[in-house]
Amino acid sequence: MKNHEKQPPRWIDAILNTVIAPHFIEDVLGDLHEVYAKSVTHENHAKARITYLAMALRYIRPYFIRRKPSPYSSTYLFSSEMIKNYFKIALRTLAKNKAYSFINITGLAMGMAVAMLIGLWIYDEISFNKNFKNYDSIVQVMQHQTRNGEIMTQEAMPYPLGEELRRTYGSDFKQIVMSTWTSPHVLSVGDKKLKKLGNYIDEQAPEMLSLNMIRGTRAGLKDINSIMLSESAAKAVFGDTDPMDKIVKVDNKMDLKVTGVYEDLPYNSSFRQLEVIMPYTLYEANNASLKTMEDPWRPNSHQIFAQLNDHVNIDQVSARIKDVKKKHIRPEQQKFKPDVFVNPMAKWYLYSTFKNGVRVGGRIENVWLFGVIGAFVLLLACINFMNLSTARSEKRAKEVGIRKAVGSVRKQLITQFFSESFLVVAFAFFIAILLVLLMLPFFNEVADKKLTMLWTKPLFWFISIVFSAVTALIAGSYPALYLSSFQPVKVLKGTFKAGRLAALPRKTLVVVQFTVSIILIVGTIVVYRQIQFAKDRPVGYNREGLITVYLSTPDIINHFEAVRDELKSSGAILEMGASSSPATNSWSSTSGLVWKGKDPAQSSDFDYNEISYDYGKTVGWKFVDGRDFDKQLASDSIGLVFNETAIKFMNLKNPVGQDMKWFDESFKVIGVIKDMVTGSPYEPVRPLVFTIGKEGFGVVSLRINPATSVSSALTKIEAAFKKYDPGVPFEHSFVDEEYAGKFYEEMRIAKLTTFFAILAVLISCLGLFGVASFIAEQRTKEIGVRKVLGATVANVWGMLSKDFVILVSVAFLIAVPVSYYFLSGWLEKYTYRTNISWWIFIITGLCTMLITLLTVSFQAIKAALMNPIKSLRSE
Amino acid sequence: MKRTFLGEFEEIVLLVVAASTEEAYGVTIWESIQQTTGRSITLSAVHATLYRLEEKGFLTSEMGGATAERGGRRKRFFKITNFGNRALHEIQDLRAELWKAIPHDRMQPKLSFS
Numbered sequence: 006m007k008n009h010e011k012q013p014p015r016w017i018d019a020i021l022n023t024v025i026a027p028h029f030i031e032d033v034l035g036d037l038h039e040v041y042a043k044s045v046t047h048e049n050h051a052k053a054r055i056t057y058l059a060m061a062l063r064y065i066r067p068y069f070i071r072r073k074p075s076p077y078s079s080t081y082l083f084s085s086e087m088i089k090n091y092f093k094i095a096l097r098t099l100a101k102n103k104a105y106s107f108i109n110i111t112g113l114a115m116g117m118a119v120a121m122l123i124g125l126w127i128y129d130e131i132s133f134n135k136n137f138k139n140y141d142s143i144v145q146v147m148q149h150q151t152r153n154g155e156i157m158t159q160e161a162m163p164y165p166l167g168e169e170l171r172r173t174y175g176s177d178f179k180q181i182v183m184s185t186w187t188s189p190h191v192l193s194v195g196d197k198k199l200k201k202l203g204n205y206i207d208e209q210a211p212e213m214l215s216l217n218m219i220r221g222t223r224a225g226l227k228d229i230n231s232i233m234l235s236e237s238a239a240k241a242v243f244g245d246t247d248p249m250d251k252i253v254k255v256d257n258k259m260d261l262k263v264t265g266v267y268e269d270l271p272y273n274s275s276f277r278q279l280e281v282i283m284p285y286t287l288y289e290a291n292n293a294s295l296k297t298m299e300d301p302w303r304p305n306s307h308q309i310f311a312q313l314n315d316h317v318n319i320d321q322v323s324a325r326i327k328d329v330k331k332k333h334i335r336p337e338q339q340k341f342k343p344d345v346f347v348n349p350m351a352k353w354y355l356y357s358t359f360k361n362g363v364r365v366g367g368r369i370e371n372v373w374l375f376g377v378i379g380a381f382v383l384l385l386a387c388i389n390f391m392n393l394s395t396a397r398s399e400k401r402a403k404e405v406g407i408r409k410a411v412g413s414v415r416k417q418l419i420t421q422f423f424s425e426s427f428l429v430v431a432f433a434f435f436i437a438i439l440l441v442l443l444m445l446p447f448f449n450e451v452a453d454k455k456l457t458m459l460w461t462k463p464l465f466w467f468i469s470i471v472f473s474a475v476t477a478l479i480a481g482s483y484p485a486l487y488l489s490s491f492q493p494v495k496v497l498k499g500t501f502k503a504g505r506l507a508a509l510p511r512k513t514l515v516v517v518q519f520t521v522s523i524i525l526i527v528g529t530i531v532v533y534r535q536i537q538f539a540k541d542r543p544v545g546y547n548r549e550g551l552i553t554v555y556l557s558t559p560d561i562i563n564h565f566e567a568v569r570d571e572l573k574s575s576g577a578i579l580e581m582g583a584s585s586s587p588a589t590n591s592w593s594s595t596s597g598l599v600w601k602g603k604d605p606a607q608s609s610d611f612d613y614n615e616i617s618y619d620y621g622k623t624v625g626w627k628f629v630d631g632r633d634f635d636k637q638l639a640s641d642s643i644g645l646v647f648n649e650t651a652i653k654f655m656n657l658k659n660p661v662g663q664d665m666k667w668f669d670e671s672f673k674v675i676g677v678i679k680d681m682v683t684g685s686p687y688e689p690v691r692p693l694v695f696t697i698g699k700e701g702f703g704v705v706s707l708r709i710n711p712a713t714s715v716s717s718a719l720t721k722i723e724a725a726f727k728k729y730d731p732g733v734p735f736e737h738s739f740v741d742e743e744y745a746g747k748f749y750e751e752m753r754i755a756k757l758t759t760f761f762a763i764l765a766v767l768i769s770c771l772g773l774f775g776v777a778s779f780i781a782e783q784r785t786k787e788i789g790v791r792k793v794l795g796a797t798v799a800n801v802w803g804m805l806s807k808d809f810v811i812l813v814s815v816a817f818l819i820a821v822p823v824s825y826y827f828l829s830g831w832l833e834k835y836t837y838r839t840n841i842s843w844w845i846f847i848i849t850g851l852c853t854m855l856i857t858l859l860t861v862s863f864q865a866i867k868a869a870l871m872n873p874i875k876s877l878r879s880e
Numbered sequence: 881m882k883r884t885f886l887g888e889f890e891e892i893v894l895l896v897v898a899a900s901t902e903e904a905y906g907v908t909i910w911e912s913i914q915q916t917t918g919r920s921i922t923l924s925a926v927h928a929t930l931y932r933l934e935e936k937g938f939l940t941s942e943m944g945g946a947t948a949e950r951g952g953r954r955k956r957f958f959k960i961t962n963f964g965n966r967a968l969h970e971i972q973d974l975r976a977e978l979w980k981a982i983p984h985d986r987m988q989p990k991l992s993f994s
Contacts, residue, residue, distance in 0.1 A: 012951070032943070033927055035953030036906035040923060042949035063924035068931075 013041045013057045024065055026072045033069070037061060082416050091424040098425060102397070105775060109393050110433050112771040113476070116386020117437035119764055122448055123379030124468070125441075125456045130372050133273045133354040138215035139312055142179070144319065144347035146170065146309040148330065149362040151342045152596075152610035153654070153692075158359035161305035164295055166345070169329060170311070177322045179312040182207040183285050186308065187278050191557045191733045192242050193254045198734045200557070201238050203281030205288035211267065213312050214276060220249050221265030226284040232261040238280040239266045255283070257558045257732030259291075272455040275353055302333045311347065319349050340608040341596070371754065378761050381521045385765055388514040389772035390433075391480045394426060396511065396779040398484035405488050406496030418489035426481030430473045451756045453749075511776065512812055518769040519816030519853065520823070525762035526849045527824040531841055532755040535832060536748055538839035544744065545648070545681035546588060547625030550709040551740040552722075553587050560730035562702050565617065568725050572707070577721035579710050582620030583702035586612075589743045591683045591693065592703075597668040598694065600655045611651060612683065612691050615698025621646070621678075623706045631661040631676030634697060642697050644675040651692030652677055672696070686747050687835040706740070766853075770860045773809065777861045781805060781868035788868055789876035801869035806861050813857045817850045886938075886967060892917065893929045894938055894968060898960045903945070905955040906930065930958055938964030 018034065025033060037060060044053045099106040134140060146166070149158050167183040184206040192199050208226035211233065216223060225233045232253055239248045248263045255261050261283065270276050289295055298304075313322060323346035330343040348357065358367040405418060442458065449456055459465040554561075561568060562583060572578045586592040591612035598611055618636040626633065629649055634641045645665060652660050657674075665672045680690040709718045723735045781788075788801055825841060832838040886894065896912050897904050910926045913919075933939045940961050943954040960968075 029927075029931070031953050032906060032956035035946075035950035035955060036910075036923060036927070038951045038953065039907050039947070039949055040910075060923055063922045064927075066924075068928050069924070 014054055017058055017061045021061055025069045028073045029069055091421050095425040095428045108771045108775045109390055109429055112389045112768050113386045113433035114436035115764055115768055116383045118440035120379050120383040121441045123375050127372055127376055129273050129454055129456055134275055134350050136271045136274055140350055142313045143350040144311050147348050149344040151608055156362035160308055162307050162309050163302045163305055164307050165301045167309050174326055177317050179314050180209040182210045182213055182310045184308040185288055191256050194242055199241055200734055201280040202278045205283050205285045207285045217268035219266045219268055225265030229284055229286045230261050231264040233265040233282045235269045235280045236266055237269050323347050382761055382765050385518050385521055385768045387476055388518055392511050392514050392772055393775045394480045395483045396776055398488050402496050405491050406493040409493040415489050419485045422485035423481045427477045430477040434473050515812045516816045519813050520820045522765045522769045523817055523820035523849055523853055524824040525765050529758045529762045530845050531828045532758055534839045536751050539686040542686055545679040548741040548744055550711055552707050552737045553740055554705045554737045556703055557733050564729040568729055571725050575721050576710055576713055577718040579708040580619050580623040581707045582623035583617040583705050584620050585615040585703055587704045588624050588740055599666040612693045614695050616695050623708045627679040629677045629679055643672050645672045646676040646695040648678055648680045648693040650680055650690045654692045687837050689836055773860045777864040781864045785876045789873035792873040798869040802865045805865035809857055809861045813853055821846050890929055894964055897958050903957045905957050938967055
């Protein structure tokens with residue numbers, strides 16, 4: 006018999022050895038082996054083994070498992086005294102290393118604050134529109150149309166479509182709600198005149214939008230002469246008096262009765278501007294031409310909202326109504342290929358960018374962008390925290406040795422280190438909350454939000470606490486678990502040395518930090534360059550001293566010449582012109598232009614603007630060819646002025662003097678002007694045509710006389726407008742400011758990324774500073790010896806800085822391709838875009854290097870200047 | 881003195897230890913119990929009882945007598961203490977008294993010689 010077969014299975018013994026209490030194990034196991042030895046002599050091995058296992062299993066029970074109580078008194082890990090002591094020592098350690106504690110706590114607090122702000126922002130973006138009870142079933146009817154060879158997507162729909170959907174596809178929709186665009190309306194009660202934004206909308210809208218009624222009912226729009234006000238609008242108009250059943254004069258012509266007051270819609274909803282709502286029937290009554298239009302399916306000028314029936318699939322509805330418009334438009338308009346579809350409310354805000362008829366995203370990209378940035382800034386802060394904690398803890402090896410020598414048990418040390426890291430994280434968390442409270446107003450302004458702390462949301466506290474605990478655990482785990490395992494003899498004898506590997510994670514972390522910082526810096530520069538690039542684009546007219554007044558009543562137009570003469574003669578303005586669209590925007594487009602040589606199948610889409618004779622002079626057109634409209638020439642009333650892009654689009658060689666048809670009326674080209682940027686400054690200019698309008702101007706532009714001061718000119722203009730249009734409060738806007746409004750979105754991103762980039766750099770530098778000080782301290786003796794042997798201050802400085810310069814260079818090399826990749830992706834969505842030139846990287850690299858050197862040098866020079874006698878004396 | 885309660889199995893184990901002529905340890909005790917009672921008993925039950933009796937002071941033990949087949953582990957030899965002795969005697973006395981109290985004819989084996 007082979008010897009090993011006499012032995013029972015090892016694994017069973019191993020289990021018994023760990024399970025059975027030590028004071029039983031020897032004789033129990035001995036007896037078991039003896040029994041086994043006997044049984045193998047007369048049984049086969051397999052059977053003996055099974056018997057052995059069966060017998061062994063019987064020992065797994067509390068009596069044999071319970072350990073013999075120790076004769077010594079046990080140590081108290083969590084008695085109140087010990088807990089007090091842990092925190093007392095923790096506080097003393099923090100107070101002893103003030104600089105280190107400061108760096109650690111502020112760094113982490115900043116990171117947490119940024120993460121919290123971004124978290125709040127993302128929460129706000131994602132909860133957009135969620136206040137509406139019918140969030141899941143509300144849709145907007147939209148259409149894709151092919152124009153100038155491109156598929157464009159728009160909300161504007163033809164007037165009869167609503168009725169058609171109701172009649173033919175009624176089973177899919179709970180209701181169809183027609184609406185006008187949100188526009189300013191003048192409300193006057195007594196002497197009080199206020200401009201409030203609002204829509205004409207179908208009577209089911211309050212029910213569909215689940216408006217919270219403060220006064221009246223949601224059925225308030227049933228009567229044609231009714232109006233519903235938001236709470237704030239009611240307050241502004243009526244003060245504290247009861248607004249119900251009072252009469253309001255709207256736009257100086259209609260007397261409407263207040264039938265309801267609803268709670269203001271939240272700032273993060275698509276209808277946040279809705280201060281007043283009036284019945285759509287009233288709009289129809291005011292615009293009788295709607296019903297008598299010759300071709301009502303042609304113009305797209307209405308919004309259609311709808312609520313789907315329960316269990317109706319959105320894609321199926323879209324598929325069903327896809328061709329509804331094609332069935333009604335005239336053959337010559339079929340080339341636009343209008344595909345009607347419904348856009349669910351859940352996608353309005355975050356996912357409503359369409360490219361060539363396909364949904365390609367939208368603001369959700371910003372949510373991702375900032376989410377990633379926030380996560381990275383937080384990561385940087387955590388890296389710092391861990392880095393400093395571990396670096397610092399190596400110095401505490403001796404403390405561990407002494408503690409163990411005088412009787413600390415390991416568990417006490419672990420608890421000690423963990424309570425320190427928990428304390429730091431707790432401090433950081435409270436500072437972070439304070440920082441968020443401080444920064445919130447500024448952040449709200451930059452981000453155009455109304456964020457508040459979510460004190461009452463359990464989710465907020467849950468995430469905060471879990472995150473804090475995880476950070477504290479991770480940061481505290483190295484000292485707690487690794488340091489506490491040292492043997493006191495080795496540490497106190499001085500033979501303990503942290504290995505080379507201990508520095509590797511630290512170096513990696515520094516590289517990660519600086520990679521992120523450099524990417525953010527490059528990103529910020531590129532975003533600003535892109536904005537500047539678009540701002541520098543020639544706009545084609547003169548924005549300086551040009552103001553726009555949006556009209557609510559036709560009074561000014563009716564007295565146009567009188568106002569103009571009065572203001573010109575008083576020297577307040579140089580010129581004044583009326584138009585249907587402002588200089589900074591295009592509100593109308595037409596497909597009816599036919600020029601010589603046009604392919605009848607070609608779909609053309611021109612922006613157009615009806616203007617008065619002096620408009621061109623007012624805004625400062627720059628002529629490339631031909632001339633401006635002339636009031637003296639009767640033939641100019643059928644004249645057209647095009648922009649350069651339109652001429653290029655029509656491919657005309659000698660445009661001036663050519664005849665054109667516009668919906669069967671004859672026109673003649675009289676001039677060509679330089680392109681005016683009316684749309685997005687990042688997009689190519691669209692073809693634009695100006696014609697002399699007869700009526701229906703909505704906008705007046707005025708060129709302030711540069712010889713007078715703006716404020717005195719404005720007083721004169723206001724006086725004149727008040728005189729001829731007494732029913733409307735005078736409001737104006739400067740064109741340069743309006744133009745700047747086109748950059749809001751990008752400016753917002755730019756400001757936020759700057760903010761985050763600065764924080765990231767700051768946090769990284771704090772960390773670097775901490776690590777540098779630690780290394781300088783660690784090498785005090787080495788520096789002392791070097792100095793004794795003749796090293797200069799510059800030598801020592803170079804030696805200490807070299808390591809960090811290498812780390813930052815590595816970070817730079819990683820950051821360049823990564824940032825190039827992401828930024829070129831970001832720029833791709835702009836047609837007019839700047840390039841990412843090499844000097845951006847060079848400058849960023851140099852700046853980062855400079856900041857690194859400054860941060861490190863402070864410590865390096867301090868260490869280098871130290872008197873070697875002092876640093877070497879201690880032994 | 882308050883009597884210490886002894887369970888039936890405890891009593892048997894104690895008796896076996898007291899009766900053994902050689903040095904008694906886990907395996908021998910286990911084997912002789914099985915032999916005398918004819919019951920199948922697990923080794924762990926014997927061990928647990930032995931330790932419990934030692935805790936109660938009926939037994940003492942000492943280590944020794946390592947063998948190769950035990951993997952070099954020592955045996956735990958059990959000996960009955962005076963206290964254990966007295967406890968057995970008390971039980972025996974108690975039983976004897978009870979036996980005496982039984983009416984003579986009732987417990988006679990019902991033998992019939994007819």
